[in-house]
Structures are given as C-alpha cells and as structure tokens.
Amino acid sequence: MSKLALRNLFHDKVRLAVTLTGVVFALILMVIQFGLFLGFLETSGNVVEHSGIDLWITAPGIPHVNGGSPIPERRRYKAMAAEGVDLVKPYAFLFANWKLPSGAQEAVQVVGFDVDSRLGAPWDIAEGSIDDLRGADTVLIDEHYKKKLGVKGIGDTAEINGHRARVVGFTRGVLSFTTAPYVYASFKNSLDYVQLTEKDTIFFAVRVKPGFNRQQVKAAVQANVHGVDVYTNEEMLDKTRSYWVISTGAGVTTLMGAVLGLLVGMVVVAQTIYAATVDHLREYGTLKAMGANNAYLYRVILQQALLSALMGYVLAMGVSWFVVEGSKSGDAVILMPPAMIAAVFVLALVMCAGASILSIRKATRIDPAMVFRA
Amino acid sequence: MSVILQIRDLYKTYGEGASAVHAVNGVTLDVKRGELLVLMGPSGSGKTTLLSMMGCILRASTGSICVEGMETTGLAESHLPKVRLEHFGFIFQGFNLFPALTSLENVEIALDLKKIRGSRARQRALELLTQVGLTDKAHEFPENLSGGQKQRIAIARALAGDPHIVLADEPTAALDSASGRKVLEILHELTREQNRAVVVVTHDPRVLDYADRIVKLEDGRVAEEIVCSAMKEVVS
Ligand SMILES: Nc1ncnc2c1ncn2[C@@H]1O[C@H](COP(=O)(O)OP(=O)(O)OP(=O)(O)O)[C@@H](O)[C@H]1O
Ligand SMILES: [Mg+2]
Numbered sequence: 032m033s034k035l036a037l038r039n040l041f042h043d044k045v046r047l048a049v050t051l052t053g054v055v056f057a058l059i060l061m062v063i064q065f066g067l068f069l070g071f072l073e074t075s076g077n078v079v080e081h082s083g084i085d086l087w088i089t090a091p092g093i094p095h096v097n098g099g100s101p102i103p104e105r106r107r108y109k110a111m112a113a114e115g116v117d118l119v120k121p122y123a124f125l126f127a128n129w130k131l132p133s134g135a136q137e138a139v140q141v142v143g144f145d146v147d148s149r150l151g152a153p154w155d156i157a158e159g160s161i162d163d164l165r166g167a168d169t170v171l172i173d174e175h176y177k178k179k180l181g182v183k184g185i186g187d188t189a190e191i192n193g194h195r196a197r198v199v200g201f202t203r204g205v206l207s208f209t210t211a212p213y214v215y216a217s218f219k220n221s222l223d224y225v226q227l228t229e230k231d232t233i234f235f236a237v238r239v240k241p242g243f244n245r246q247q248v249k250a251a252v253q254a255n256v257h258g259v260d261v262y263t264n265e266e267m268l269d270k271t272r273s274y275w276v277i278s279t280g281a282g283v284t285t286l287m288g289a290v291l292g293l294l295v296g297m298v299v300v301a302q303t304i305y306a307a308t309v310d311h312l313r314e315y316g317t318l319k320a321m322g323a324n325n326a327y328l329y330r331v332i333l334q335q336a337l338l339s340a341l342m343g344y345v346l347a348m349g350v351s352w353f354v355v356e357g358s359k360s361g362d363a364v365i366l367m368p369p370a371m372i373a374a375v376f377v378l379a380l381v382m383c384a385g386a387s388i389l390s391i392r393k394a395t396r397i398d399p400a401m402v403f404r405a
Numbered sequence: 406m407s408v409i410l411q412i413r414d415l416y417k418t419y420g421e422g423a424s425a426v427h428a429v430n431g432v433t434l435d436v437k438r439g440e441l442l443v444l445m446g447p448s449g450s451g452k453t454t455l456l457s458m459m460g461c462i463l464r465a466s467t468g469s470i471c472v473e474g475m476e477t478t479g480l481a482e483s484h485l486p487k488v489r490l491e492h493f494g495f496i497f498q499g500f501n502l503f504p505a506l507t508s509l510e511n512v513e514i515a516l517d518l519k520k521i522r523g524s525r526a527r528q529r530a531l532e533l534l535t536q537v538g539l540t541d542k543a544h545e546f547p548e549n550l551s552g553g554q555k556q557r558i559a560i561a562r563a564l565a566g567d568p569h570i571v572l573a574d575e576p577t578a579a580l581d582s583a584s585g586r587k588v589l590e591i592l593h594e595l596t597r598e599q600n601r602a603v604v605v606v607t608h609d610p611r612v613l614d615y616a617d618r619i620v621k622l623e624d625g626r627v628a629e630e631i632v633c634s635a636m637k638e639v640v641s
Contacts, residue, residue: 035503035514042505317501320462322490322518322566324483402462403453403497403574 035318036334039311046307053303054343054379055350057296062351062375063365064292068285070364074208075275075282078124078142079268081154086237086249087262088119095274096267097140097209099124101231106256110235113251115243120145121218121232125225126211130190131181138211139180141191143221150236153215159185159200164217166199174201175359176212191224206364208275300379301386304336308390315394316402325395332394336387340379347379348372409569409602410436410459415468417454417625428454430625432468436570436604441596441615444606446622452606453574455622459604460493460572461485473569490518494563496573496592500555502547508534508558509543515565533561537591553584560591571595571603578609589615 040047079087079096088110090100110119123143130136144151146164153161157174164171170191172180180189188197191214207213216224218232227233239248245263253261262270276282315328351367358365417429428451436442436459444452457463458470461477462485470477472492480488489495502511512530516522521529534540537557547555556576563571573592577585593615595601605612613619613633621629 034510034517035506038503038505038510313501314503317497317503318514318518319486320460320489320495321515321562322486322488322493324486327518402495402501403457404499 033331033334035314036331036338039314039331040335040338046310050303050307050339051343051346053299054339054383055347057299057382058343058347058375058379059351059354060292061289061296061378062347062367062371063354064285064289065371066351066355066365066367067363068282068289069366069368069371071208071282071285072272072276073366074206074364076268076272077206078151078213079264079271082151082236082264083154084122084150084236084264085239085245086252087264087267088235088237088252088256089260089262090233091258091260093260094278095271096124097126097271099233101227101233102235102259104230104232106259107232107235109256110237110252113248113255115240115248115251116237117240118148118150118236118238120148120150120236120238122151122234122236123218123221123225123227124233125227127192127214127224129180129196129214130193132189133181135181137180139191139214140207140209140211141221141224142213142215143218143225144215145236146217148236148238150238153202153205153213155203155205157201157203163199164215164220166197167220168195168197169199169216169220170196171200171202171215172198173205173212174203175206177201178360179212192226194223196224208364210362297382300382301389304339304383304386305390307335307339308332308387309393312394313401316398319395320402328394329391332387332391333384336383337380340383343383344376344379348375407438408435409438409473410604411469411471412436412459413469413471415455415458415470416466417451417458417463418466427625429458429465432622432625432627434620434627436602438569438602439596439600440617441593441603441605443612443616443619444604444622445608445619446628450622451625452622454625456572456574456604456606459570460495461488490566492568492570494566494568494571496556496559496563496571496576498575498578500547500552500559500579502555502559502562504547507544507546508539508550508561511547511558512562512565515562519566530561530565533564534558536564537561551584552580553587556580556584556588557591560588564595569601571601573603574606575608576605577607577611582611585609585611 090102093099104121107119110116123141125141127139127141128136129139146161153171159171163169172182182198185199188195190196205213222229239245249261249263318328355365355367412432412434415429415432419426419428432455446452454463458465465478472488477488503514506514509530512533513526516526516529531540534543537560539554539557542550542554577588580588589612592603592605596603616633618633619631620627
C-alpha cells in the first residue's frame with residue numbers, strides 16, 4: 032500500500048467526506064432501486080412460484096393469476112381422468128374486504144387451498160400450522176401485515192366480506208406486491224370469504240404423477256377438459272410476472288428506476304473519483320518529474336480509488352441494511368440477496384477503478400508549466 | 406571541470422504556422438560538474454522551457470542533449486522517468502511538496518522511487534534533513550512550515566536520489582530575503598562540497614553572489630554569457 036495514496040485520502044477530511052458521500056449515495060441508490068425491482072419480481076409471482084402446483088386449470092383467457100374467474104367444479108372429474116394426473120384440487124385466489132374490529136377496511140387477497148394435499152399452501156410458517164386451518168373460520172396471515180390488518184396475535188378476529196375470520200397463525204415472508212396482503216384459508220372456508228358457491232372454483236391445482244412429463248400431461252388435460260386453459264406452473268409464473276412487470280408498466284418503471292440508479296450512480300462515482308484525482312494532479316506531475324514511471328502513478332491512483340470504493344461500499348451496505356430493515360414495516364418490498372451484495376461490491380470496485388483510470392490519462396502527461404507554476 | 410550536460414542547437418517550438426512560438430530558438434550550452442549556472446532573462450524568454458528540456462521533462466523539437474554522455478533526445482518516452490530519477494533533482498518555485506506527507510516522508514518518497522525503503526530510507530532521509538538544517542521539523546506537515554523551510558525540505562527531497570544535476574526554477578521567488586539567501590547558500594554548497602552541477606533559473610540578484618556563470622536568454626536565444634569572478638578564480 033502506498034503511503035502517499037493512504038495519506039492523500041485521509042489528509043483532507045472534507046475531501047474524503049465529499050468523495051465518500053458521493054460513492055455511498057451512488058451505491059445506496061443502486062442497491063435500493065435494484066432491491067425494489069428484485070422485490071417486485073419476487074413478490075409479483077411468489078404465490079405461483081412457491082405453490083407446489085404442477086398444472087393450473089383456469090377459466091379461458093385469464094390475464095394472470097390474480098385475475099382468475101369461476102369455473103364449474105364438476106370439470107374436475109374430466110381432468111382427473113387425463114393420463115398422468117395424480118391429484119386435482121380446487122384453488123381460489125380473489126380480492127376481498129378485510130374489516131378490522133375498529134371498523135377500518137383493508138383490501139386483501141384470499142387464497143383458498145386444499146389443506147390435505149397442501150397444493151398452493153403458504154411456503155413458510157412463523158407461528159401456528161397449516162393444519163390449524165381445518166377449524167371453522169380460520170385464516171393465516173403474514174406476520175409482516177399484523178399492524179396493517181390490526182392483528183396482535185393468534186386468536187384475534189376480523190370480518191372478511193361480512194364473514195368471521197379468526198387468525199390461527201402467521202406466515203413468514205409471504206408478501207404481496209400490491210397493497211392487498213394475502214389471507215390463507217382452506218378452500219372450503221374461503222368460499223364464504225370470496226362469495227363463491229360450492230359448485231365453482233377459480234382454479235384447479237393439478238399434481239402430476241411422478242415420472243410423467245408436465246407438458247404431455249398438460250396436453251392430455253387440455254384434450255379432456257373443454258372450456259378451460261391449462262398452464263404449467265412455469266407458464267403461469269411467466270404469465271403473471273410479465274403481466275405485472277411489463278404490461279402494467281409498474282415493473283418497467285421500477286426497472287427504469289434501477290437502471291437510472293445505476294447510471295446516476297456511475298456518473299456520481301466517476302465524477303467524485305475523477306475530482307479527487309484531478310485535485311492531486313500537480314502532485315502526480317511532481318512525482319513524474321521526480322522520476323516516477325506510469326506504473327508507480329497508476330498504483331497510487333488506483334489504490335486511492337479502490338480504498339475509497341471499499342470504504343464507500345461498507346458504509347453504503349450499512350445504510351442500505353437499515354433502509355431494507357425499515358422498509359419491512361412498509362408496503363414496498365426491497366430485497367438485498369447475497370448475489371446483489373456481491374455484485375455491488377464488484378461494481379463499486381470497477382466503477383472507482385474505471386473512473387480513476389479515466390483521470391489517470393490526465394496525470395500521466397506532465398505539463399512542465401503545471402509543475403513549475405508557482 | 407568536466408561537462409555533465411551538453412546542449413547543442415536546441416529548439417522548441419510550440420504550436421504551428423502563424424501562431425508558432427519559438428520558445429527555445431537554437432541554444433548551445435555546456436553545464437559542468439561543480440558549477441552553479443544561472444539562467445536569467447525576461448519573462449517569456451524560454452528559461453523554463455530550456456530547463457524542462459534539460460531535465461527530460463519536455464521533449465525538444467530538434468537538437469541534442471547529452472546527459473553524462475548519454476543522448477536523451479532520441480529516447481522513448483517510457484525511458485525518460487528513469488533518466489530523471491538517476492540524473493536529476495528538481496526544485497520548484499512553488500515547492501511542490503506533498504501536503505499529506507511530513508517533511509521526513511516527503512524525502513522518503515523520493516527514496517522510495519529509488520527502491521530505498523524501511524530503516525535505510527529513514528536514516529538517509531534524516532541525514533538529508535540534517536544537511537538542510539531541519540531535523541527538528543522532520544514530523545511537521547508542509548502547511549506548518551515557512552516558505553524557506555519548505556524549500557529546504559524540497560532541496561533535501563531533490564537530493565534524495567543523489568543526482569549529479571540539480572535543476573531549480575525560481576527557487577527563491579516566493580521567499581523573503583533571509584530564507585532566499587539560506588536556500589542559495591545550500592545550493593552553492595552542493596556545487597562546492599558535493600561537486601554537483603546546479604542550474605538555477607532566477608530573476609533574483611542575490612544569486613549573483615553565488616553564481617559561477619550567468620547565461621542570459623532573450624527570445625529563446627543565448628544573448629550573453631558572463632563568467633563570474635568567483636569562477637575565474639577557481640579556473641585560473
Ligand atoms: N505549453 C505551451 N504552449 C504554448 N506556448 C508556450 C507553452 N509554454 C510556454 N510557452 C511560450 O513559450 C515562451 C517561453 O516560455 P517560458 O515559460 O519558457 O518562459 P520563461 O522564460 O520561463 O518565462 P517566465 O520568466 O515568465 O517564467 C513564452 O512565449 C510562452 O508563452
Ligand atoms: Mg519560467
């Protein structure tokens with residue numbers, strides 16, 4: 032480590048503060064924007080992604096999983112007759128109104144699934160159990176939404192579309208990307224909440240027998256059952272995600288925010304590191320006059336930039352962590368997966384090194400006028 | 406007295422065509438070991454340009470510069486730092502100390518360039534500070550030093566590589582009379598006690614007391630060369 036690089040960085044505290052503020056601000060901007068986008072991607076399809084369902088049977092032409100409409104329950108028998116089908120269970124997923132004891136109302140999305148087969152069940156339970164949903168009027172909500180839904184603990188009650196609902200447990204990280212939280216119930220109980228008769232369902236959740244190809248079973252079901260669409264889980268996930276991410280523009284906006292964050296971040300880092308290098312240009316000129324070769328200069332400048340990157344990164348990650356933790360009490364989901372943390376680290380180093388290399392070009396040519404100037 | 410720096414028909418032209426400036430316009434000059442050579446001349450006469458070419462900081466347009474027998478005008482750009490490192494020490498009007506480094510570290514960084522590090526570097530740097538009379542300021546930062554002290558540190562730094570030639574551009578211009586004299590005395594000692602060649606660009610009349618030879622430049626040419634009496638005594 033060059034002493035000059037180290038000292039130049041720490042000698043002028045104001046300069047250091049300005050540089051670090053630039054780097055930290057840029058990195059936080061990127062982390063938050065990408066975190067929001069990742070959060071959007073993850074939550075927009077999470078109910079499908081983690082459902083454990085192999086095939087979805089839906090009303091024809093639905094836009095996405097949140098836009099299902101009723102299909103007759105008796106179609107189930109035709110579906111079960113298709114080759115390779117192991118189980119066919121009803122599954123409901125509809126918006127409803129949650130009324131707090133205080134009288135306030137919140138929109139929720141009720142998920143009604145088959146408790147026995149667990150097809151479409153919540154994927155992480157914090158408190159209580161899925162089997163608790165066998166009781167009358169029982170629901171699970173996510174611990175994240177306790178405050179929003181006015182629930183303090185197990186046993187609290189509310190009304191969904193006028194029907195009593197008793198909270199028997201909490202899921203963990205089962206987050207909605209809309210402002211309407213998920214409320215899980217057994218399919219049977221959910222019928223009341225979503226005002227469906229026993230003759231209808233919204234979806235059929237199909238489990239394929241082991242050893243069968245999903246696409247083939249899908250074709251078989253499609254051939255057997257008329258007046259429905261059939262999707263594999265991946266297709267439903269794609270359909271749902273691309274609807275929310277692309278068709279609504281919401282995801283594109285978030286992605287634009289992320290890309291913009293990246294661009295603005297890069298410009299800010301480049302500008303700060305460049306300014307920091309240019310600040311010392313005369314010193315680099317003096318070094319060259321003294322006989323330092325370019326490699327020596329590169330080393331000093333790069334070390335200075337990488338050290339700034341490193342310090343900025345640590346600070347930025349610290350602040351981002353607080354922001355992400357803080358966001359957990361709000362509606363927006365910001366994800367900070369390890370891969371992103373690592374990617375931002377590499378990005379910080381590359382950006383700082385890149386910016387300093389841009390400014391190195393200035394430093395490696397000495398202008399005698401600059402060195403000899405008073 | 407042996408010639409250490411031989412300059413022949415040296416030209417430097419900035420720009421082209423009608424706007425071309427012939428900053429150095431055919432200079433032929435020898436610098437000898439152990440002499441203090443003073444370059445004088447009006448502003449814009451080419452003193453800094455000439456000094457920069459002597460020290461391989463600036464490339465000549467045409468002409469020849471031999472440094473201790475080696476022709477430098479034809480050398481590739483990448484070889485020049487080594488030539489500067491091995492043959493020259495520079496002193497600037499603005500001192501050009503590294504503000505984030507202490508006096509001692511300012512000298513040590515010049516040793517670092519010569520790959521002298523650790524306790525050897527520390528010891529050598531302290532010797533150099535002793536030579537310029539500033540051991541007590543070893544751990545001060547430049548901002549806490551007077552102009553004269555800064556320039557003495559800069560001299561110590563210039564000597565760190567043990568150069569045979571020291572080039573100084575207006576080393577006393579920013580100094581009061583007493584500090585200026587002290588700096589000139591030190592530069593003079595370098596020629597007398599250490600047999601180095603010192604080239605000083607200056608307007609400062611005080612330097613005449615120490616000069617062996619004065620070269621006056623005008624419009625990039627040598628207009629006059631005066632061999633001083635002190636020098637004559639040594640020669641005769
Ligand atoms: N990089 C440059 N580009 C164009 N012209 C230059 C450049 N450097 C110097 N000159 C011109 O060359 C001439 C000689 O400049 P130089 O700096 O060598 O003079 P000087 O004798 O050192 O003057 P001063 O006493 O003011 O320092 C001047 O006319 C100056 O304007
Ligand atoms: Mg000049």
